[in-house]
Amino acid sequence: MSNVQEIxxxxxxxxxxxxxxxxxxxxxxNNTVATSExxxxxxxxxxxxxxxxxxxxxxxRRVKRETVRSLITQGEPKPGDLVLAKVDxxxxxxxxxxxxxxxxxxxxxxxxxxxxxxxxxCEQFEGRxxxxxxxxxxxxxxxxxxHALSWHARISRGPTRISxxxxxxxxxxxxVNLQDFALEAAGTKLAAPPVLAVLGTAMDAGKTQTAAFLxxxxxxxxxxxxxxKVTGTGAGGDTWLLKDAGADRVLDFTDAGMASTYLADVKxxxxxxxxxxxxxxxxxxxTVVMEVADGVYQRETSRLIAGNAFSETVNGVVLxxxxxxxxxxxxxxxxxxxxxxxxxxxxxxxxxxxRQEAETETGLVTANREELAAPDFAEKLLxxxxxxxxxxxxx
Amino acid sequence: xxxxxxxxxxxxxxxxxxxxxxxKHTGTSLQYLVYLPKNLNRELEPIVFVxxxxxxxxxxxxxxxxxxxxxxxxxxxxxxxxxxxRRYQRLGKGTDGSRADHYFNACLDExxxxxxxxxxxxxxxxxxxxxQFCHRYAMVHPHRVARLIAVAAGWYTxxxxxxxxxxxMATAGKLRAVSMNPEVFLRIPMTVLVGSCDRTSxxxxxxxxxxxxxxxxxxxxxxxxxxxxxxxxxxxxxDADISYQEVPEIGxxxxxxxxxxxxxxxxxxxxxxxxxxxxxxxxxxxxxSSNDAxx
Numbered sequence: 001m002s003n004v005q006e007i008x009x010x011x012x013x014x015x016x017x018x019x020x021x022x023x024x025x026x027x028x029x030n031n032t033v034a035t036s037e038x039x040x041x042x043x044x045x046x047x048x049x050x051x052x053x054x055x056x057x058x059x060x061r062r063v064k065r066e067t068v069r070s071l072i073t074q075g076e077p078k079p080g081d082l083v084l085a086k087v088d089x090x091x092x093x094x095x096x097x098x099x100x101x102x103x104x105x106x107x108x109x110x111x112x113x114x115x116x117x118x119x120x121x122c123e124q125f126e127g128r129x130x131x132x133x134x135x136x137x138x139x140x141x142x143x144x145x146x147h148a149l150s151w152h153a154r155i156s157r158g159p160t161r162i163s164x165x166x167x168x169x170x171x172x173x174x175x176v177n178l179q180d181f182a183l184e185a186a187g188t189k190l191a192a193p194p195v196l197a198v199l200g201t202a203m204d205a206g207k208t209q210t211a212a213f214l215x216x217x218x219x220x221x222x223x224x225x226x227x228x229k230v231t232g233t234g235a236g237g238d239t240w241l242l243k244d245a246g247a248d249r250v251l252d253f254t255d256a257g258m259a260s261t262y263l264a265d266v267k268x269x270x271x272x273x274x275x276x277x278x279x280x281x282x283x284x285x286x287t288v289v290m291e292v293a294d295g296v297y298q299r300e301t302s303r304l305i306a307g308n309a310f311s312e313t314v315n316g317v318v319l320x321x322x323x324x325x326x327x328x329x330x331x332x333x334x335x336x337x338x339x340x341x342x343x344x345x346x347x348x349x350x351x352x353x354x355r356q357e358a359e360t361e362t363g364l365v366t367a368n369r370e371e372l373a374a375p376d377f378a379e380k381l382l383x384x385x386x387x388x389x390x391x392x393x394x395x
Numbered sequence: 396x397x398x399x400x401x402x403x404x405x406x407x408x409x410x411x412x413x414x415x416x417x418x419k420h421t422g423t424s425l426q427y428l429v430y431l432p433k434n435l436n437r438e439l440e441p442i443v444f445v446x447x448x449x450x451x452x453x454x455x456x457x458x459x460x461x462x463x464x465x466x467x468x469x470x471x472x473x474x475x476x477x478x479x480x481r482r483y484q485r486l487g488k489g490t491d492g493s494r495a496d497h498y499f500n501a502c503l504d505e506x507x508x509x510x511x512x513x514x515x516x517x518x519x520x521x522x523x524x525x526x527q528f529c530h531r532y533a534m535v536h537p538h539r540v541a542r543l544i545a546v547a548a549g550w551y552t553x554x555x556x557x558x559x560x561x562x563x564m565a566t567a568g569k570l571r572a573v574s575m576n577p578e579v580f581l582r583i584p585m586t587v588l589v590g591s592c593d594r595t596s597x598x599x600x601x602x603x604x605x606x607x608x609x610x611x612x613x614x615x616x617x618x619x620x621x622x623x624x625x626x627x628x629x630x631x632x633x634d635a636d637i638s639y640q641e642v643p644e645i646g647x648x649x650x651x652x653x654x655x656x657x658x659x660x661x662x663x664x665x666x667x668x669x670x671x672x673x674x675x676x677x678x679x680x681x682x683x684s685s686n687d688a689x690x
Contacts, residue, residue: 018639
């Protein structure tokens with residue numbers, strides 16, 4: 001075959017004949033898809049019943065359910081959009097956290113209401129909001145839908161698989177988003193209470209435990225103490241623990257309208273932090289314990305703590321670390337951060353030898369959970385933080 | 396993986412050569428062939444050809460040189476040695492425990508370093524076992540594939556999350572912690588070629604599960620896979636470009652494909668297709684040899 005036109009004609013015929021072969025085979029398959037697509041019109045008709053029957057995840061707790069009027073079955077979801085989805089197969093997350101704290105067991109075929117969000121969790125999943133409403137994954141028990149890009153090797157079952165039925169929409173046909181139900185940003189700026197931030201070297205370094213016991217110590221010293229978590233992925237575990245620890249008020253970034261903070265603009269996180277701290281001020285908190293998720297190298301955490309908003313909000317830092325070397329590296333990483341590191345805590349405090357190493361290397365005091373919960377110690381940390389702030393302002 | 400390379404950057408094009416990637420500690424290696432046409436355009440993604448079960452990379456690459464000359468694209472061909480990479484088609488681990496796709500990535504990175512070629516994305520062309528490797532590689536590393544051309548694959552990974560890899564996308568066992576993203580890999584322009592007479596069972600994997608899912612020969616399997624991929628594209632709302640061409644009077648033979656099947660023209664047409672993506676790819680073979688150039 002030397003003639004270009006002949007080749008082109010031959011190729012054209014080849015394509016046509018090949019497609020004709022597939023056409024016959026495709027009929028049955030197309031019918032199957034048509035059936036499943038027709039089935040999608042069912043939920044529109046029975047939406048109210050379906051939404052009543054479906055468990056709504058922790059992340060959706062601020063949403064006024066009566067605003068949902070319809071389903072959108074095509075389009076590109078955004079972080080925070082609510083989605084009605086069917087559970088296809090169970091993987092790592094076999095339970096869904098409900099707003100009341102109950103872990104609702106999931107079964108294949110269940111329909112659930114969750115929010116789209118990106119997830120960053122070194123010990124679990126990295127997940128991204130997909131570009132469409134195709135099947136994806138439940139990447140957090142608090143109710144986060146995303147496509148799981150990777151996960152920790154110990155997660156042998158992989159992620160739980162879900163198939164979106166549609167985005168929840170309001171009476172104007174707009175997707176219902178967590179941002180629509182966020183706490184309102186304070187119009188007038190109230191005097192912010194002192195804020196002690198708990199940072200960590202990594203996920204599961206002991207930050208939430210540190211925050212809980214530090215909060216107990218401050219409360220024992222007579223303070224009204226609130227807890228906020230400014231970054232992470234929407235899940236109830238940390239906030240419930242802090243409520244149990246006696247916090248006078250507990251809020252996290254989901255209250256500021258974010259399903260998660262991974263890949264969010266740092267300005268949005270700073271605005272959320274401001275909103276949450278102002279809320280604490282408005283509710284008369286004397287002190288706020290603020291947890292920042294993951295390790296100081298994590299994208300959003302590192303950007304947040306490098307910014308002016310963090311320096312202006314936070315008076316002092318307690319760093320949770322798994323071991324002495326992590327603590328030393330963490331302290332070195334935070335050297336440029338204005339709020340001083342006041343103490344070390346976290347998993348390393350379970351080991352007397354790790355504590356010795358960390359104290360020698362950093363010159364900082366270490367405190368385990370019981371020590372943090374002691375009113376004298378907690379109050380001393382707070383005084384140090386306030387003193388450091390006064391000194392910085394004087395400079 | 397460490398790479399041991401030869402100082403080939405100054406050699407005049409066209410040439411064919413072999414270099415070796417050596418895995419750290421183990422010495423396991425992956426050889427590959429490079430062909431640079433005289434009219435090499437370093438801006439264009441290279442065509443990477445992957446051989447089949449019989450590992451005739453050298454002779455087949457020789458037959459594909461005209462493809463490289465016609466397009467100005469570099470032509471590369473990794474050689475997965477039978478002794479070291481027995482299960483490369485399934486992205487399996489070699490004797491050193493490293494996965495075939497990781498070796499392949501190291502190969503592309505080395506080519507980029509030595510020859511200054513844009514191997515971040517490539518046109519993948521696989522024949523038979525090579526087509527198996529190529530489509531699975533595209534599903535796992537979609538961002539590195541500009542176009543996929545799979546010729547006469549023996550069997551496929553279907554976009555079915557309920558079926559275990561390599562027949563489906565459930566990777567928990569074999570490709571632990573790998574997450575295939577249909578929304579991304581379905582956007583790769585794909586061309587699936589198979590000879591209409593490729594009904595032989597020679598060198599064809601067969602078992603009840605596989606045959607029930609995919610059919611009993613390469614033609615049936617190619618048809619079903621294309622349909623499944625198009626169905627998945629509808630499910631994920633992806634505007635996919637998956638072309639299927641069943642070439643008449645061709646059996647399971649690379650040489651037939653190159654002589655009577657106009658493989659060069661079909662691959663050229665796929666590469667030049669002004670679809671959503673850029674380039675094309677090919678496959679390696681399982682059968683007898685011929686050094687005839689494409690015509």
